[in-house]
Amino acid sequence: DSGVTQTPKHLITATGQRVTLRCSPRSGDLSVYWYQQSLDQGLQFLIQYYNGEERAKGNILERFSAQQFPDLHSELNLSSLELGDSALYFCASSVGGKHEAFFGQGTRLTVV
Amino acid sequence: GENVEQHPSTLSVQEGDSAVIKCTYSDSASNYFPWYKQELGKGPQLIIDIRSNVGEKKDQRIAVTLNKTAKHFSLHITETQPEDSAVYFCAPQPPGYALNFGKGTSLLVTP
Numbered sequence: 380d381s382g383v384t385q386t387p388k389h390l391i392t393a394t395g396q397r398v399t400l401r402c403s404p405r406s407g408d409l410s411v412y413w414y415q416q417s418l419d420q421g422l423q424f425l426i427q428y429y430n431g432e433e434r435a436k437g438n439i440l441e442r443f444s445a446q447q448f449p450d451l452h453s454e455l456n457l458s459s460l461e462l463g464d465s466a467l468y469f470c471a472s473s474v475g476g477k478h479e480a481f482f483g484q485g486t487r488l489t490v491v
Numbered sequence: 492g493e494n495v496e497q498h499p500s501t502l503s504v505q506e507g508d509s510a511v512i513k514c515t516y517s518d519s520a521s522n523y524f525p526w527y528k529q530e531l532g533k534g535p536q537l538i539i540d541i542r543s544n545v546g547e548k549k550d551q552r553i554a555v556t557l558n559k560t561a562k563h564f565s566l567h568i569t570e571t572q573p574e575d576s577a578v579y580f581c582a583p584q585p586p587g588y589a590l591n592f593g594k595g596t597s598l599l600v601t602p
Contacts (some may be wrong), residue, residue: 381534381536412589414592421580421592421593422580424592435589469534471535471590479537479540480537482534482535482536
């Protein structure tokens with residue numbers, strides 16, 4: 380158990396809908412990262428937050444957004460969903476940006 | 492951005508043999524070099540890492556070697572066991588950036 384909790388584990392939704400994925404980092408970790416894993420693209424970095432502030436952006440679509448709350452949990456919002464958004468979404472946390480990152484179990488999103 | 496390549500993409504070894512996976516990166520500023528193991532249905536798990544001021548690090552059956560000049564680092568697993576079967580990812584990290592994952596190597600250890 381990495382100490383990073385993601386909910387829900389599975390999510391099935393229709394095209395055009397909006398979903399929210401939730402991540403609780405390890406106790407004491409200030410950085411949260413979101414990654415998307417699909418079969419053909421591997422693990423793609425989406426966005427990083429550090430202590431409530433956006434720190435870095437990767438290949439995140441405009442339809443996607445995230446935030447980190449004062450209690451350090453984070454949410455990833457995916458809107459206007461398309462079939463191609465079906466993937467595993469992972470959250471990871473670390474103490475800071477230079478330390479080991481620990482991953483949650485992921486949320487499997489299926490868009491139908 | 493950083494270009495990361497892993498080789499091989501699949502690797503099959505017999506139990507007890509050694510396995511080596513190589514990761515090549517492009518950003519010479521990278522200074523943190525971790526390897527992650529991902530089992531089916533689980534998130535990636537850090538198994539070993541090395542920083543740029545060290546050339547080699549060992550943890551029981553697992554070792555990582557770094558060649559900063561050539562911009563590559565390798566994962567070495569000795570005395571492989573069936574439970575080593577998984578997908579392994581390298582993820583070199585330049586300062587101020589997130590981990591940049593390779594496409595993964597699927598390792599199968601057959602009894």
